[in-house]
Amino acid sequence: MFSALAVYCGSSPGNDPRYAAVARETGRVLADRRIRLVYGGGGVGLMGAVANAVLAAGGQVTGVITRFLDTRELKHPDVPDMRVVETMHERKMLMVDLSDGFLALPGGFGTLDELFEVLTWSQLGIHQCPIGLVNTDGYFDGIIACLDGMITRGFLRQQDRDRLIAAPSIGELLPLMEAWQPPTDLKFHLARKAEEM
Numbered sequence: 001m002f003s004a005l006a007v008y009c010g011s012s013p014g015n016d017p018r019y020a021a022v023a024r025e026t027g028r029v030l031a032d033r034r035i036r037l038v039y040g041g042g043g044v045g046l047m048g049a050v051a052n053a054v055l056a057a058g059g060q061v062t063g064v065i066t067r068f069l070d071t072r073e074l075k076h077p078d079v080p081d082m083r084v085v086e087t088m089h090e091r092k093m094l095m096v097d098l099s100d101g102f103l104a105l106p107g108g109f110g111t112l113d114e115l116f117e118v119l120t121w122s123q124l125g126i127h128q129c130p131i132g133l134v135n136t137d138g139y140f141d142g143i144i145a146c147l148d149g150m151i152t153r154g155f156l157r158q159q160d161r162d163r164l165i166a167a168p169s170i171g172e173l174l175p176l177m178e179a180w181q182p183p184t185d186l187k188f189h190l191a192r193k194a195e196e197m
Contacts, residue, residue: 001178004036004062006099008114009046010107011074019106020049022136026105026170027053033174034059038098040091041065041083043076046105051076062098064091092117096127101177103132103170106139122163125186130177133166140166159183 007030013020023046030037030050037054040047041063054061055078063079070084085091092114096102104115121127133140144166150156165180167173 002033002035002101002174004038004099004101005030006038006095006102006114006118007050007105008040008102008107008111009050009105010111011040011042011045011047012108013045013049014106016137018137019046019139022134022169023049023105024053026050026103026134027059028057029170029174030054031057031059036060036062038062038064038095040095040110041069041075041079043078044074046107048076050105051079055079064094064098066091096121099129101130101132103134103173103177104140105134106136112143119163122182123160123186128182130180131164132173132177133164134170134173135166135168137168159185 007026009023027037027050031054037051037059039051042048042065051061051063061079061081063076063082065075065082065084066088067084067086069075075082083094085094096118102118104111118131122129122131135141147156147161147164151158151161160183165173165176167176
């Protein structure tokens, strides 16, 4: 069972109302399960939608925002636990420190940046927390196909590809994340062993 999940998602709503609906559903499910939402602190787009849904259902929310974005008045005005940091690197590190799992909803560059950083950190053994995609209407299908192609081309091991779990809804995703077990054969342990032979 998770105590806190970091949710990465767009500061824009996208052009399909289903994206905001999935963000609101995610927020309701987190609140119902008493899982704290840790997110980027925004009050707009999908970020605002997921936070609003958690707050409306009486759940707990921690926002982490940079001073730069705070001064541009992009932060959520109703999140009581808002952490303001100086850099994007600090923001991402604090979100990881506060969470015991990570999931992504539809978003753009920032969402993918956060997602792939926690995937890389998982591969390196920096954390051993599950990582999931709420793959709304196949939004992440292209990324999933790209990762699968990395395996066939020899740039990614299957056990590292399997660090990313995808499901169409938060209700289907959470049980998969809860059941996930981290691989024990870290890539860089194997690399060191090969060098020693």
